[in-house]
Amino acid sequence: NAGVTQTPKFQVLKTGQSMTLQCAQDMNHEYMSWYRQDPGMGLRLIHYSVGAGITDQGEVPNGYNVSRSTTEDFPLRLLSAAPSQTSVYFCASSIRTGHEQYFGPGTRLTVT
Amino acid sequence: AQKITQTQPGMFVQEKEAVTLDCTYDTSDPSYGLFWYKQPSSGEMIFLIYQGSYDQQNATEGRYSLNFQKARKSANLVISASQLGDSAMYFCAMTRSGTYKYIFGTGTRLNVLA
Numbered sequence: 001n002a003g004v005t006q007t008p009k010f011q012v013l014k015t016g017q018s019m020t021l022q023c024a025q026d027m028n029h030e031y032m033s034w035y036r037q038d039p040g041m042g043l044r045l046i047h048y049s050v051g052a053g054i055t056d057q058g059e060v061p062n063g064y065n066v067s068r069s070t071t072e073d074f075p076l077r078l079l080s081a082a083p084s085q086t087s088v089y090f091c092a093s094s095i096r097t098g099h100e101q102y103f104g105p106g107t108r109l110t111v112t
Numbered sequence: 113a114q115k116i117t118q119t120q121p122g123m124f125v126q127e128k129e130a131v132t133l134d135c136t137y138d139t140s141d142p143s144y145g146l147f148w149y150k151q152p153s154s155g156e157m158i159f160l161i162y163q164g165s166y167d168q169q170n171a172t173e174g175r176y177s178l179n180f181q182k183a184r185k186s187a188n189l190v191i192s193a194s195q196l197g198d199s200a201m202y203f204c205a206m207t208r209s210g211t212y213k214y215i216f217g218t219g220t221r222l223n224v225l226a
Binding site for chain 2: 031033035040041042043044045048050056058059088090092097098099100101102103105106
């Protein structure tokens with residue numbers, strides 16, 4: 001039981017490049033979410049999903065896309081990277097909304 | 113709108129002493145959940161404790177307890193008998209019943225001194 005996995009651990013992008021951050025969970029959790037963590041700002045919700053085929057925006061969705069074709073996977077796509085997207089990204093899952101979340105190890109992204 | 117406030121950016125505590133980390137929240141909904149997470153220097157987020165708004169008793173998990181004062185809208189984390197391994201960032205979070213969004217406070221960095 002691997003829990004929540006994220007790849008890659010580190011990534012450097014140039015402005016304008018696109019990429020996908022991968023997230024997978026093997027706990028059959030209904031709810032999955034993406035956060036970004038910036039110094040002094042805690043974690044901010046980017047997008048979330050309450051089940052396969054259902055996604056919605058969080059607090060800071062601009063510049064990011066998500067999809068959820070399976071219960072296990074919830075990738076986050078950066079369409080055209082900007083320096084303001086330099087951050088640490090966490091994926092999380094919970095059995096359903098309102099329950100404690102389990103977090104992946106995070107991806108440290110730098111956009112130059 | 114919901115809001116979580118953690119007013120202590122950093123705290124120090126002597127090993128083996130108890131420490132309280134403050135968290136206040138703002139919501140008009142009667143049904144909500146409150147969470148505390150620990151983030152060590154290695155970066156992972158670890159769930160510590162949960163309190164539901166209708167729970168009659170304060171939540172406890174080992175050395176962690178949540179001092180829930182509903183009328184004051186506070187959900188302070190109490191760590192008893194601090195250990196060096198408790199040195200970390202601590203985040204308070206909440207979610208409102210019927211929504212799918214969790215919001216986090218800005219965190220408190222706790223340093224445990226030997």
